[in-house]
Amino acid sequence: xxxxxxxxxxxxxxxxxxFGSSADANVRYLTQFTSSDPVVYFRxxxxxxxxxxxxxxxxxxxxxxxVSVMTRSxxxxxxxxxxxxxxxxxxxxxxxxxxxxxxxxxxxxxLLLAREMEQFRTVRADRNTVEKMRAxxxxxxxxxxxxxxxxTESAMKSxxxxxSRATIRKNVLYRGSVPLTSEFVRESMQRVLVGAECHxxxxxxxxxxxxxxxxxxxxxxLHAHEPIVIDIFPRSERTGYYTDMTRTICKGEASPxxxxxxxxxxxxxxxxxxxxxxxxxxxxxxxxxxxFFKECGYESGDRGFIHNLGHGVxxxxxxxxxxxxGGEPLRAGNVVTNEPGLYYPGLGGVRLENIGVVTQDGWRxxxxxxxxxxx
Amino acid sequence: xxxxxxxxxxxxxxxxxxFGSSADANVRYLTQFTSSDPVVYFRxxxxxxxxxxxxxxxxxxxxxxxVSVMTRSxxxxxxxxxxxxxxxxxxxxxxxxxxxxxxxxxxxxxLLLAREMEQFRTVRADRNTVEKMRAxxxxxxxxxxxxxxxxTESAMKSxxxxxSRATIRKNVLYRGSVPLTSEFVRESMQRVLVGAECHxxxxxxxxxxxxxxxxxxxxxxLHAHEPIVIDIFPRSERTGYYTDMTRTICKGEASPxxxxxxxxxxxxxxxxxxxxxxxxxxxxxxxxxxxFFKECGYESGDRGFIHNLGHGVxxxxxxxxxxxxGGEPLRAGNVVTNEPGLYYPGLGGVRLENIGVVTQDGWRxxxxxxxxxxx
Numbered sequence: 001x002x003x004x005x006x007x008x009x010x011x012x013x014x015x016x017x018x019f020g021s022s023a024d025a026n027v028r029y030l031t032q033f034t035s036s037d038p039v040v041y042f043r044x045x046x047x048x049x050x051x052x053x054x055x056x057x058x059x060x061x062x063x064x065x066x067v068s069v070m071t072r073s074x075x076x077x078x079x080x081x082x083x084x085x086x087x088x089x090x091x092x093x094x095x096x097x098x099x100x101x102x103x104x105x106x107x108x109x110x111l112l113l114a115r116e117m118e119q120f121r122t123v124r125a126d127r128n129t130v131e132k133m134r135a136x137x138x139x140x141x142x143x144x145x146x147x148x149x150x151x152t153e154s155a156m157k158s159x160x161x162x163x164s165r166a167t168i169r170k171n172v173l174y175r176g177s178v179p180l181t182s183e184f185v186r187e188s189m190q191r192v193l194v195g196a197e198c199h200x201x202x203x204x205x206x207x208x209x210x211x212x213x214x215x216x217x218x219x220x221x222l223h224a225h226e227p228i229v230i231d232i233f234p235r236s237e238r239t240g241y242y243t244d245m246t247r248t249i250c251k252g253e254a255s256p257x258x259x260x261x262x263x264x265x266x267x268x269x270x271x272x273x274x275x276x277x278x279x280x281x282x283x284x285x286x287x288x289x290x291x292f293f294k295e296c297g298y299e300s301g302d303r304g305f306i307h308n309l310g311h312g313v314x315x316x317x318x319x320x321x322x323x324x325x326g327g328e329p330l331r332a333g334n335v336v337t338n339e340p341g342l343y344y345p346g347l348g349g350v351r352l353e354n355i356g357v358v359t360q361d362g363w364r365x366x367x368x369x370x371x372x373x374x375x
Numbered sequence: 376x377x378x379x380x381x382x383x384x385x386x387x388x389x390x391x392x393x394f395g396s397s398a399d400a401n402v403r404y405l406t407q408f409t410s411s412d413p414v415v416y417f418r419x420x421x422x423x424x425x426x427x428x429x430x431x432x433x434x435x436x437x438x439x440x441x442v443s444v445m446t447r448s449x450x451x452x453x454x455x456x457x458x459x460x461x462x463x464x465x466x467x468x469x470x471x472x473x474x475x476x477x478x479x480x481x482x483x484x485x486l487l488l489a490r491e492m493e494q495f496r497t498v499r500a501d502r503n504t505v506e507k508m509r510a511x512x513x514x515x516x517x518x519x520x521x522x523x524x525x526x527t528e529s530a531m532k533s534x535x536x537x538x539s540r541a542t543i544r545k546n547v548l549y550r551g552s553v554p555l556t557s558e559f560v561r562e563s564m565q566r567v568l569v570g571a572e573c574h575x576x577x578x579x580x581x582x583x584x585x586x587x588x589x590x591x592x593x594x595x596x597l598h599a600h601e602p603i604v605i606d607i608f609p610r611s612e613r614t615g616y617y618t619d620m621t622r623t624i625c626k627g628e629a630s631p632x633x634x635x636x637x638x639x640x641x642x643x644x645x646x647x648x649x650x651x652x653x654x655x656x657x658x659x660x661x662x663x664x665x666x667f668f669k670e671c672g673y674e675s676g677d678r679g680f681i682h683n684l685g686h687g688v689x690x691x692x693x694x695x696x697x698x699x700x701g702g703e704p705l706r707a708g709n710v711v712t713n714e715p716g717l718y719y720p721g722l723g724g725v726r727l728e729n730i731g732v733v734t735q736d737g738w739r740x741x742x743x744x745x746x747x748x749x750x
Contacts, residue, residue: 023398036577036692056681060590085701088482088502107463107487112500114486125487127463190569194562199574201612202411215435237576306431317411326460 014101025315026130033065092116135320136333144241151196155189179221200234211349246353264296268340276363282327310337334358389476400690407441467491510695511708519616526571530564554596575609586724621728639671643715651738657702685712709733
């Protein structure tokens with residue numbers, strides 16, 4: 001009896017219904033099936049789940065999915081569309097015929113489909129039961145994340161190698177006769193990932209002033225003596241699991257201010273790592289980094305440490321639990337990042353991000369990659 | 376005044392609100408902003424749109440987005456969360472303070488957020504106003520699709536080159552001393568795409584019996600004298616636009632049955648291409664392919680031609696309009712695929728897919744790549 005069964009028991013719901021392609025992490029998690037077209041997942045109280053797919057997908061679904069498979073015809077859709085021309089309403093009729101009583105759906109369930117289902121049945125939005133299930137990883141899920149992390153470290157190594165091997169002319173980094181750019185470093189990392197069937201979106205390779213804004217991905221030539229932030233969150237094409245990793249490097253000597261920021265960030269990361277354990281709240285762990293930075297003379301909030309310390313990672317790159325204000329108690333099996341950062345316009349930004357799994361009595365860091373500013 | 380303004384005018388809605396990351400095509404289309412975290416988009420009646428982003432994203436949003444930018448603080452969220460601890464409710468309060476009167480949201484708007492907004496305001500689910508807007512492409516959007524199609528043709532060329540250069544031993548294709556596999560061909564295509572900042576998910580490289588099931592992606596060594604279906608739908612990382620392309624090839628001589636199927640598919644594609652024009656319905660164009668296949672002695676439905684003739688392509692790989700049963704009238708600016716296919720377990724499958732734009736009086740094929748079965 002998992003958390004979804006318990007939720008149905010507690011709410012008195014007759015069944016749980018999700019709808020979406022496998023781009024929807026809840027659907028992918030519940031069905032273990034990858035599909036770019038939306039599928040219906042339903043679980044009647046006390047039963048295991050079922051997915052409803054097109055005839056064309058039935059064979060593949062039976063092979064891949066961990067749940068029962070039903071075709072749309074078997075679910076009666078073909079008969080329904082003969083009388084009901086509206087596709088959304090037809091789908092709603094099909095769904096409500098499969099589940100008795102009140103229907104519980106995920107928070108992100110599409111409103112229009114819910115409205116049509118409400119013509120026949122009470123529909124209630126669950127808050128985050130599946131998200132909370134997803135937050136506690138099974139060992140295979142941790143392994144999936146470890147696999148993509150290993151590929152990511154190869155990509156990071158190649159990126160740092162490019163910067164390390166670059167020559168400097170008038171403070172610009174060169175690869176042979178051409179400037180070494182953010183774009184080139186990004187593409188070189190992607191090439192490493194392709195070989196491991198992984199893919200990264202919006203990888204950050206920012207430099208200098210850009211680094212003071214955490215989400216600027218960076219463009220153009222890289223410079224010496226300025227911080228370079230490399231933040232990459234690839235996903236395995238095969239398993240769908242993400243990882244997340246950041247290093248800040250500097251070709252040549254960094255400014256005294258950036259060096260100090262780097263030491264503070266590294267210290268905050270080590271300080272927080274010791275506080276991640278079952279029972280500690282994400283709020284407390286985040287606050288421990290805020291306190292550490294304060295001791296070092298750095299603010300948090302609008303300037304300095306301006307984001308959360310970390311977040312869960314799994315089938316989404318940002319998922320539960322949060323290591324931030326309001327973050328709930330951690331549980332063994334949570335996979336979270338530990339990523340303090342400091343940002344000052346005019347000086348630049350520094351961020352270091354590791355990922356690890358909450359164990360019975362602490363946190364096992366999955367990232368195995370040195371932290372060194374000047375290269 | 377665009378279709379969204381007209382919809383607000385007709386429904387009497389006070390404003391339109393969307394919510395999501397740029398993985399949501401409607402949000403990306405309306406905001407022209409890429410974000411892996413969700414943003415709120417709202418448009419009050421008679422005004423241009425606004426996005427609400429975190430403080431951290433404000434600068435980037437102002438640079439990238441085509442609409443007004445407001446931070447969550449400016450939208451009052453920080454004040455609201457002081458009294459309202461529930462995050463979804465706080466967001467609902469923030470949204471309902473920005474828009475007066477009835478609020479219209481997209482069909483896929485998250486149910487829980489809608490429920491919270493309904494505490495304060497009537498919320499109505501729109502059916503597909505934005506999806507219909509997205510179906511008619513501006514010239515820049517067509518150019519975005521053409522760009523990713525060019526990269527895709529390079530990738531297809533490299534894939535076909537691998538098959539063409541392969542040697543045959545006991546009917547298995549070899550690349551030097553190792554069998555040429557689906558996986559290798561897929562990876563080689565991905566490598567070509569990386570150089571053009573494009574990326575393909577779930578590329579199909581299926582062979583033999585696998586090809587009879589359109590959505591099996593294919594695994595293991597490729598074989599001579601059997602159909603090989605290569606179906607790739609990459610997306611530009613920069614613009615977010617997709618394309619979609621399929622070729623069926625055979626190393627060496629194909630069976631007479633597969634040759635005949637190939638000729639019929641090619642014929643159906645040419646036949647349908649002449650029927651795609653403004654005013655023709657997607658239903659009619661699909662039916663023209665069904666009729667053509669019937670003339671050639673092939674069934675449609677459960678066997679033979681078992682899927683739709685085509686679909687719109689843009690920020691989603693499957694979007695409006697549909698070239699299938701129930702498909703609505705086409706309009707100039709629609710970008711649609713033309714992809715007839717035949718599938719027979721025991722014999723295999725053949726599919727050919729081009730993409731093109733509906734013009735004032737016909738259809739301009741964007742795909743510029745030969746169709747040849749035996750290589």
